[in-house]
Amino acid sequence: MAKAKKAKASKKFDVDPLSFTPYKEKKGEEYMNEKQEAHFRSILEKWRQTLMEEVDRTVHHMKDDAANFPDPNDRASQETEFSIELRTRDRERKLLKKINEALDKLDAHEYGYCESCGAEIGIRRLEARPTATLCIECKTLEEIREKTYG
Numbered sequence: 001m002a003k004a005k006k007a008k009a010s011k012k013f014d015v016d017p018l019s020f021t022p023y024k025e026k027k028g029e030e031y032m033n034e035k036q037e038a039h040f041r042s043i044l045e046k047w048r049q050t051l052m053e054e055v056d057r058t059v060h061h062m063k064d065d066a067a068n069f070p071d072p073n074d075r076a077s078q079e080t081e082f083s084i085e086l087r088t089r090d091r092e093r094k095l096l097k098k099i100n101e102a103l104d105k106l107d108a109h110e111y112g113y114c115e116s117c118g119a120e121i122g123i124r125r126l127e128a129r130p131t132a133t134l135c136i137e138c139k140t141l142e143e144i145r146e147k148t149y150g
């Protein structure tokens with residue numbers, strides 16, 4: 001029945017959600033001008049789309065399998081599998097939230113600036129981590145603090 005759908009879904013991470021053409025800045029180009037904002041909007045939206053399809057797949061997978069194991073032992077191992085899937089979904093949900101926040105920032109033309117010091121986060125860093133909210137210096141400081149104070 002849902003065979004075609006499953007085969008497609010099993011491709012899971014074949015498509016890199018972050019595959020895109022790196023942005024080429026012109027000399028003297030203004031940071032986060034319209035073109036740059038459009039560039040990151042397209043990256044974030046594509047990423048969100050991929051994630052949402054992934055979340056969908058997980059839900060369907062859990063529903064499909066729930067009825068397939070009448071044996072209690074099978075059920076137990078299946079429940080472990082479910083809890084892994086739930087954790088995955090939780091991670092996906094958090095990531096989706098970050099992506100949405102980044103898109104909100106783009107709407108407000110606040111995207112790409114460090115939340116801590118206001119510096120430009122930088123195009124290359126944002127392409128590596130489109131949901132980054134801190135510049136590399138502040139991020140490093142934060143990590144040191146986290147290591148020190150747990």
Ligand SMILES: [Zn+2]
Pocket residue numbers: 114115116117118119134135136137138139
């Ligand atoms: Zn900073």
